[in-house]
Amino acid sequence: MLHSKRILIGISGGIASYKVCEVVSTLAKAGADVRVILTEGATQFISPLTFATLSRHPAYTDRSFWQPDHHRPLHIELGEWAEVFLIAPLTANTLAKLTYGLADNLLTNTVLASACPVLLAPAMNTEMWQQSTVQRNWQQIKTDSRYHILSPGAGILACDRVGTGRMAEPPEILAYLQSLLYTNGKRDLQGKRILISTGGTREHFDPVRFIGNPSTGKMGIALAQAAIHRGATVTLVHAPVQAELLAVLPSVQLIPTITADEMHQAMLSYSPEADWIIMAAAVADVRPAKVHPEKLPKRSLPDSLPLAPVPDIVADLSQRKQPHQRLIGFAAQTGDILPPAQEKLQRKRLDAIVANPIDQPNSGFGSDQNQAIFLNAQGHQVRIPPCSKLHLAHQLFEFVQAESIHRGA
Incomplete structure (x- = not known):
């Protein structure tokens, strides 16, 4: 289900980005073709070199977005290339941008330039997650059939708070990606x-x-x-x-x-x-x-x-x-x-x-x-x-x- 599949992974700024290393490594070892985009905030938590090494391909940042060394605009090229798109961790900031169709970096531009299913795995502090504005955005984006969701779990967070906000674990993310690659995102059992x-x-x-x-x-x-x-x-x-x-x-x-x-x-x-x-x-x-x-x-x-x-x-x-x-x-x-x-x-x-x-x-x-x-x-x-x-x-x-x-x- 993974061999030669084209999987695009977007990483926004959060400590949970370390979990995505296991996801990228597992996909690459299974023969998937993996590309990674990091936001500027994500690079403060984890190095693009880490994901380049794990994916066996260059990892892209906003600096890549503005460099004129591509035959076609990078966000168009990546958006058309991807069969499935994972965004993990999804921060409150990136969630708000996706909800309102904003595009001010390589990651959000690539989302708008793609048509494949998008899997979202949020991670944030409990207080942030429970804010009415964040919940409103979360409920709104769930109404868009293109987006598939892995709601955050509960547990001890990096801030030492115990509550909801933990990003889904790699096995759960990997299984959902395989399902999306098989179904192309269709929800034919909706209501069953x-x-x-x-x-x-x-x-x-x-x-x-x-x-x-x-x-x-x-x-x-x-x-x-x-x-x-x-x-x-x-x-x-x-x-x-x-x-x-x-x-x-x-x-x-x-x-x-x-x-x-x-x-x-x-x-x-x-x-x-x-x-x-x-x-x-x-x-x-x-x-x-x-x-x-x-x-x-x-x-x-x-x-x-x-x-x-x-x-x-x-x-x-x-x-x-x-x-x-x-x-x-x-x-x-x-x-x-x-x-x-x-x-x-x-x-x-x-x-x-x-x-x-x-x-x-x-x-x-x-x-x-x-x-x-x-x-x-x-x-x-x-x-x-x-x-x-x-x-x-x-x-x-x-x-x-x-x-x-x-x-x-």
Whole structure:
């Protein structure tokens, strides 16, 4: 999703500019073609040489803007060249200029001379962020479909203040850039409410031992990211997942669960309001018939473990599905993945299913990549070769949308 992509990065004056070093370095190592513009204020925090080194290209400043050594005006050349434009950190000053279409430096002139999607990642002191004028500008620019936003988070700031104003972290920025490169900024899920489950449930038989599986929740998190980037409102019901993985979803409603029973209750509770329901979690099929309230000594562990069934979440969701809703399941399989996925699709009356192999390299549980076969109730199949889970998530949304259009939904 990044190789040979043309990414323009604008940096305005703020201490958070140090975070952009990781963004530029990661993009360049992935094969993207990166160009960097620094405002005069940005050069007081970080050297253009730093970004020139990380991007493998000269970094531009206002001094570059006024030097007559380009065949065409630099802001025109860069604006036409870019496929996506990131501005991070976005200061209150640059935000005001963008809101009113002002252009008094290379960065703001290039914004006006470009037509690609622009991703904005603000960073500033909490008091500055909360000023009514700043908030008015922020709300105004959000109405412009060209601009995509990563709202600042809360935490301790460089001024030692604890509050809102922290710039989004590099992993969140990188994922959004990849989405914009894939979708070209379209918000085709605007107004959709999407409910997603993810992670592997745990069925304890004492406080420290449980029946589980290797699911990390990465696929469901990628689905949530892709949906948010396409304009949807997302609720994510998750089994135990590492906190740093969930940190990239600040605008997603997170519902934590542990057991299949808890996930069952949460999914049924939130499903009536959803337009699409995607069951990406790896849910246990059985649980210990008896749960011990205290840790069993090793000598007391049973030779056999009686098991009991857990609720079939997908089957119950299918029975309650409303006509306008779409229900998508996952089938993690080994060997020939197609027949069991087809059987599950029909038996549970799903609108679509994702069959993905867990016995192939760089696929399935724990991997950052995946591969799959998409199937829908009309018999349409699409084979997805190995790709990032975010890329696969975008392709799944397009597959489901095409089926919905065909059905007139």
